[in-house]
Amino acid sequence: MTEQKIEKFWRDATAEDVAGIVKTGKPIPARIRNASNEVWREDLIAGWSLPCFLPVAVWIDEGGVRWRQCQVYEPQQWWLDKPDPGEGYRLLEKFPAEGLQPGDEWFEPSPFEVGWKVSHNERQADILWYRRRVEPNSPEKLDSCVDHLEVGKEYKLPSGQSIFVTEKGFEVV
Numbered sequence: 001m002t003e004q005k006i007e008k009f010w011r012d013a014t015a016e017d018v019a020g021i022v023k024t025g026k027p028i029p030a031r032i033r034n035a036s037n038e039v040w041r042e043d044l045i046a047g048w049s050l051p052c053f054l055p056v057a058v059w060i061d062e063g064g065v066r067w068r069q070c071q072v073y074e075p076q077q078w079w080l081d082k083p084d085p086g087e088g089y090r091l092l093e094k095f096p097a098e099g100l101q102p103g104d105e106w107f108e109p110s111p112f113e114v115g116w117k118v119s120h121n122e123r124q125a126d127i128l129w130y131r132r133r134v135e136p137n138s139p140e141k142l143d144s145c146v147d148h149l150e151v152g153k154e155y156k157l158p159s160g161q162s163i164f165v166t167e168k169g170f171e172v173v
Contacts, residue, residue, distance in 0.1 A: 005073055006095050013059060013070040018048045032059060032067035045070055078127040083107045085131040086116070092130040097123065106130050 013030060021028055027044035044062040051058065051066075059070035085091045089105075092098040100123060105116040107129040116131060124130055149155060149165045154173060156162050162173040 006075065006079075008095065009073055009075045009079070010071045011074055013045065013072050015048075017045070017072055021045070021047060027062045028072060030059070030070050030072045032061060032070050034068045036069070040071070045072075076127070078109075078129075081109075083109075083129050088134055089131040090134050092124065092132055094124070098130075100124060100130065101132065104130050104132050 010031065017028060017030075027046040029042065030045040031040040031042045032045065033040050045059050046062045047060040049058055049060055049066065056068060058066040058068055060066055079094075082091060092100075092104065100119055100121060104119050106119045106121075106125070108115055108117055119130060149170075151165050151167055154162050154164045163170045164173050
């Protein structure tokens with residue numbers, strides 16, 4: 001299965017990328033095309049050239065084909081260093097950013113205060129990770145609170161489903 005790449009982490013290839021190819025002698029993964037209206041094609045870039053018959057530099061793929069546009073994938077370190085959300089939690093999506101809810105927490109990466117802290121923001125900060133408690137939909141958990149509910153009543157759950165409380169437990173409606 002191929003890795004799903006995030007659009008935000010693609011950047012235009014640079015002279016430093018060419019220097020890396022020369023230094024290692026190995027092509028680098030990239031995406032290439034000749035014009036902005038073309039679809040990107042992923043390939044390996046092996047070099048760069050400034051041909052006398054073209055007014056711009058071109059990128060050369062492993063097969064020797066020349067391309068006018070080249071980008072390399074460079075995910076940011078904050079993305080690569082995802083914290084463990086811990087048991088009973090999940091990390092919130094970043095692309096697009098999932099909306100925050102009361103009780104969501106953000107991860108403080110500072111070496112002086114590492115840990116999860118309750119968020120009071122309305123939306124996610126770009127480079128911070130957030131987590132949300134995962135509530136299990138286990139019948140045992142709901143059975144344990146039936147004595148706090150009235151038998152014969154129907155209760156609407158946040159998920160949109162309802163439960164009907166019986167003398168022996170509940171039924172999902």
